[in-house]
Amino acid sequence: MPRLSYRRALTRALADEMTRDESVFLLGEDIRVAAANVTTGLLKKFGPERVLDTPLSEQAFTSFATGAALAGTRPVIEFQIPSLLFLVFEQIVNHAHKFPLMTGGQCAVPVTYLVPGSGSRTGWAGQHSDHPYSLFAHVGVTTVVPATPADAYGLLVSAIRCDDPVVVFAPAGALDVRADVDDLVPVPLGRGCVRRAGTDVTVVAVGHLVHDALAVADELADQVSVEVFDPRTLYPFDWDGLVESVSRTGRLVVVDDSNRSCGMAGEIIATVVERVRLAASPRRVTRPDGAVLPFAPALDRAVQPGREQLSAAIQLCLKDGS
Amino acid sequence: MTDSDPVRLYRTVRLIRRFEERAIDLVRAGEIVGGIHPYLGQEGIAAGVCAALRDGDLVTGTHRGHGHVLAKGADPARMLAELCGRVTGLNRGRGGSMHAADLGVGVLGANAIVGAAGAILTGAVWARRRRGDDLVGATFFGDGAVNEGMLLEAFNLAALWRVPVLFVCENNGYATTMPVAGAVAGTIAGRAAAFGMPATAVDGQDPEEVRATCAAAVARMRAGGGPELVEARTYRFDAHHTFEHRVRLDYRPPEEVAAGRSRDPVDIQGARLPLSVRESVDAEVEAVLDAAVGYALASPAPDPATALEHLYASGLTARTGGG
Numbered sequence: 001m002p003r004l005s006y007r008r009a010l011t012r013a014l015a016d017e018m019t020r021d022e023s024v025f026l027l028g029e030d031i032r033v034a035a036a037n038v039t040t041g042l043l044k045k046f047g048p049e050r051v052l053d054t055p056l057s058e059q060a061f062t063s064f065a066t067g068a069a070l071a072g073t074r075p076v077i078e079f080q081i082p083s084l085l086f087l088v089f090e091q092i093v094n095h096a097h098k099f100p101l102m103t104g105g106q107c108a109v110p111v112t113y114l115v116p117g118s119g120s121r122t123g124w125a126g127q128h129s130d131h132p133y134s135l136f137a138h139v140g141v142t143t144v145v146p147a148t149p150a151d152a153y154g155l156l157v158s159a160i161r162c163d164d165p166v167v168v169f170a171p172a173g174a175l176d177v178r179a180d181v182d183d184l185v186p187v188p189l190g191r192g193c194v195r196r197a198g199t200d201v202t203v204v205a206v207g208h209l210v211h212d213a214l215a216v217a218d219e220l221a222d223q224v225s226v227e228v229f230d231p232r233t234l235y236p237f238d239w240d241g242l243v244e245s246v247s248r249t250g251r252l253v254v255v256d257d258s259n260r261s262c263g264m265a266g267e268i269i270a271t272v273v274e275r276v277r278l279a280a281s282p283r284r285v286t287r288p289d290g291a292v293l294p295f296a297p298a299l300d301r302a303v304q305p306g307r308e309q310l311s312a313a314i315q316l317c318l319k320d321g322s
Numbered sequence: 323m324t325d326s327d328p329v330r331l332y333r334t335v336r337l338i339r340r341f342e343e344r345a346i347d348l349v350r351a352g353e354i355v356g357g358i359h360p361y362l363g364q365e366g367i368a369a370g371v372c373a374a375l376r377d378g379d380l381v382t383g384t385h386r387g388h389g390h391v392l393a394k395g396a397d398p399a400r401m402l403a404e405l406c407g408r409v410t411g412l413n414r415g416r417g418g419s420m421h422a423a424d425l426g427v428g429v430l431g432a433n434a435i436v437g438a439a440g441a442i443l444t445g446a447v448w449a450r451r452r453r454g455d456d457l458v459g460a461t462f463f464g465d466g467a468v469n470e471g472m473l474l475e476a477f478n479l480a481a482l483w484r485v486p487v488l489f490v491c492e493n494n495g496y497a498t499t500m501p502v503a504g505a506v507a508g509t510i511a512g513r514a515a516a517f518g519m520p521a522t523a524v525d526g527q528d529p530e531e532v533r534a535t536c537a538a539a540v541a542r543m544r545a546g547g548g549p550e551l552v553e554a555r556t557y558r559f560d561a562h563h564t565f566e567h568r569v570r571l572d573y574r575p576p577e578e579v580a581a582g583r584s585r586d587p588v589d590i591q592g593a594r595l596p597l598s599v600r601e602s603v604d605a606e607v608e609a610v611l612d613a614a615v616g617y618a619l620a621s622p623a624p625d626p627a628t629a630l631e632h633l634y635a636s637g638l639t640a641r642t643g644g645g
Contacts, residue, residue, distance in 0.1 A: 049452060055482065060441040060475030067445025070430050071380075072453070075445075091472075094435055095442065100635045104414030106425045108635030140633070140640060163635040190638075236638055 004181040006174055009149040010038045010116060012184060013156035014076065018046050021074065024160055027052040027061055028078035036080050038116045038170075058084050062091040062113075069109045070099070074160055077111065082118040083130045085167070093139045096165045108163040114156065118145075118169040119208065119257050120293055122300055129293035129300070133169050133206070134258040137235035137267070142166040142189060144233045147210035149179045151232055154187025162189060171257070173208030192238035194245060198227030201251035201317055204242065204268055205230060209255045209305060216310050224318055234264055242268070243275050250279035251321075253313050255305050260286040280321035283313040326373070326537070331529050332591045333603050334369035338389040339588050340611055341398055342560075345388065345405055345419075349564045353619065354405045358419045361389040363527075363559030366587030367492050368393035370532025371460050371552075374540050380428045380446055380459040382439035385420045386492075386558075387432035390462050396424040399614035408621035415624045416632060436497075437463060437470025444480045444487050444549075451485070458543045460488040460536070466497025468510050477549070481517040486543035488536060489514070489551040492526065494558040495582075499573040514551035526554030527585040530594070557582030 004012075017024045025046075026039060032053040034040040043051040054061045058079070065075035079085060085092075096109045119131040136143040142164055146152040152170060159166035166189070195210055196217055203226055205213035210230045217226035229245050231237055246252050252272050256265035265284035273282065285305040293300050342362050348354045361368070368389035372381070375394075383390035391401060396412060404411025404422040411417070412424045420434040430446055433439040440461045447459040467473050468491060480487045491510050495502055514521035520542075524535045532554055539550040559582065561567060592600045630640050 055478060057475040057479060059472045060444075060479050063438065063441035063472070063476075064445035064448070064479055067430065067442035067447075068449035069445075070425075070442070071446040071449035073449045090435070091438075091441075095433070095438060099431060101633045102413065102417045102421045103423055103425065103431065103632075104412070104416040105632035105635070106413065106423070107431075110635075142636075142638070164638065236640075 002181060003178055004149045005178045006149045006152050006170065006176070007037055007116070009153040010114070010156055010170060011040055011042070013153045014039065014042060015045065017157055017160045018042070018050060023073045024076065025050040025052060025073060026076050026078065027054050027065060029054055029056060029080055031078050036078060036116045038078060058087050059091055062088040063095060065111045066091065066096045066099070066109055069111045070107050074110045075112070076160060077113050079113065079115045080117070081128050082115050082132065083127050085113070085115065085132050086130070089135065092141060092165060097139065097141050100164070109165055110163050111165045112156070112159045113165070113167045114170065115168065116170045117172040117175060119171045119173055120300055120304055121172040122297055123295065125295040126292045131169070131171070131257045133167070133234055134262065134264045136167045137264060138262065140235060142233070143169070143235045144189065145169045145171065145207035146232060147174055147207055147230055149177060150181045150184070151187050153184045155189070155232060157186045158189050161186070169207065171208035174211070177211065187232065190233045190236040190238055192229055192231040192233070192241040194227060195230045196226065196228040198225040198249065200225045200249055201253060201314055202227045202229055202242070202245045202249045203310070203314065204252070204254045206234065206256045206264060209257060212307050213255055213310060216307050216314065220311060220314060224314060226314060239271055242272065246272050246276045246278070251317050252278060252282040253310070253317050254282070254284040255310050256284065256286050257305060258286055259289060259291050261289045280317050283317045285309045285313050326533065328530065328591065328594050329599060329603065331369055331373055331533060332595055332600065333607065334373070334393050335365045335529050335588050335591050336603060337398065337607050337610070338365040338368060338392050340607055341388060341392060341402070344611055344615060345402065346564060348406065354419065355407065356418060357564035358388070358405065359386040359563050360560040361386050363582065363587070364492055364494060364556045365389055366529035366532055366591065367490065367526045367554045367556060368462070370529045371488070371490055371536045373533045374536035375458070375460060378428065378455070379457050380430055380443060380450070382430050382443045382461045383423065383432035384439070384462055384464065385432070385434040386464070387420070388422065391422055391424060391429050391432060394429050395427040396429065398610055399617040402614045403618040403621045406618045407623060408618055409624045410617070410621040414632070437467035437473035439463065440473045440476035440487070440489060441479065444476050444485050447487055448483060448485045458486040458488065458540055460490055462490045462492060464497060465491060465493040465495065465502050465506065465510065466500070468513055469505060474513065477513065477517045477519060480549040481519050484548040486547065487549045488539055488543065489549060491551065491553045492556055493553055494556045496558065496562070496573070498562050499571055510553045511551065519549055519551050521551040521553060523553045523555065526556030527587050527590060529587050529591045557585070559583050
């Protein structure tokens with residue numbers, strides 16, 4: 001059983017799709033030398049026309065990709081820094097996302113925006129540590145946050161094959177994950193999975209936090225049976241899969257690396273309580289409202305959702321209503 | 323091949339003129355909601371540029387974009403139906419005046435975010451040529467767009483990668499109400515020069531001059547040259563938007579408007595034709611637009627139950643907003 005790192009899973013997905021489909025090409029900053037260690041080896045294999053290193057012109061090359069997609073290609077843009085998504089939010093939302101509707105279905109814009117290293121990388125401070133996936137779920141751009149190497153491969157492949165824009169957040173906190181992977185296969189967009197079966201409470205964990213949730217579930221195993229649900233795709237969300245889980249456990253805790261207000265956790269809780277009568281008030285563990293990650297490591301960690309907070313939230317949820 | 327036939331050039335200018343006048347009537351009648359940004363006075367630019375292009379070439383338009391779409395060959399009846407929000411419109415009633423576009427004739431969207439379309443067109447032309455297609459593109463924008471960073475970034479990408487895009491600046495003197503002198507440091511041509519792009523100024527009121535200048539630029543681009551900029555000096559005869567018909571904004575002196583309107587592209591091109599030919603084209607255009615208005619007004623509005631259709635090309639269905 002081969003051991004695969006998260007980063008190499010992304011590399012494999014790019015290489016496999018570029019081999020399979022001539023219309024797939026990459027663009028981004030410093031990708032020829034694989035500064036983010038994701039496009040490694042691809043320039044040599046596919047040449048500079050398909051591994052297109054760009055000037056620092058994020059807005060222009062994001063819309064350049066929109067145009068290339070309108071012309072029948074499938075561009076994949078790598079963004080080195082998650083906060084660059086704020087800079088190109090206009091190009092993605094106002095153009096790539098809106099074109100199919102505004103043209104009455106005359107076109108498709110199949111662009112993949114890949115962010116290897118989203119969220120905190122510890123010590124990269126305020127403008128390099130954001131995790132803005134809730135923004136894209138809010139505007140209705142397909143948004144995936146793979147937690148494992150197998151999902152990193154499978155979801156990136158599905159994103160590239162999707163006829164709509166897709167943002168792929170590869171959390172910095174998951175990039176060093178390695179796993180035994182038997183089969184590298186596409187993972188369908190919009191389908192979550194139960195990472196750990198349990199009976200007392202469903203914990204929804206997003207991205208790298210899946211691994212924290214699994215660790216907390218193990219720590220609490222003698223007190224509570226925790227089911228860990230990994231949505232994998234945040235938009236469209238696998239509501240049926242989650243409702244099935246929560247209907248069995250009757251309790252819900254969400255751990256989400258978004259800012260609290262209007263973050264993904266709020267939407268998950270709202271939708272579940274519309275559909276399931278819970279045994280206890282749901283809980284969420286998130287970044288604070290309006291979080292800007294401070295530089296000092298202790299401060300950086302203090303505003304990220306952590307295992308202790310999750311453990312406390314699970315235990316509160318268990319006490320409530322019992 | 324490019325079309326240097328003066329009659330056809332006149333017909334395009336006249337078609338856009340009368341289309342816009344009829345659209346304004348339909349705004350007043352309440353058939354076009356939200357108003358329009360009339361292209362009146364600037365018709366010679368769209369007509370001249372598109373006469374220098376081939377059918378397979380690509381263009382992007384703007385919020386003041388009816389002329390671009392018509393000049394590239396869209397059906398006026400389906401265009402007018404789009405403005406009226408009808409299901410038979412080019413965009414099935416989903417785009418309206420600012421986004422009316424026909425990808426089938428090479429219009430890659432009419433983009434209402436100022437300065438946004440240049441990079442989109444550059445990417446599209448680059449991708450098609452990489453595939454081996456022999457084509458060029460033209461992207462229209464106004465004098466307001468030359469202060470948008472996104473457009474300047476697009477200049478750089480197109481010049482750096484030698485993508486044959488004709489950047490057509492329709493300098494009508496005003497970004498909404500802001501005069502060029504109050505907004506543009508340096509010059510428009512100077513921006514092109516900074517990126518090593520040739521720039522040519524033309525009289526945008528003369529359709530034939532626009533056509534000839536653009537045909538020469540397009541020929542250089544087809545021969546392997548990089549992008550070029552054409553600054554077409556023009557004058558907007560009417561409002562920035564039809565809301566100005568109701569709310570008078572004081573930013574253009576009446577004598578300036580009168581002087582601007584005295585150089586009418588319809589008359590300038592029309593004077594090159596025998597009167598009988600001009601009259602016959604006018605009559606033919608009128609018949610086309612009579613039919614277009616009839617078609618638009620007789621077409622059904624879209625069913626509200628289909629409001630989310632076309633949101634996703636992948637077939638994804640969005641949750642509705644009800645309780």
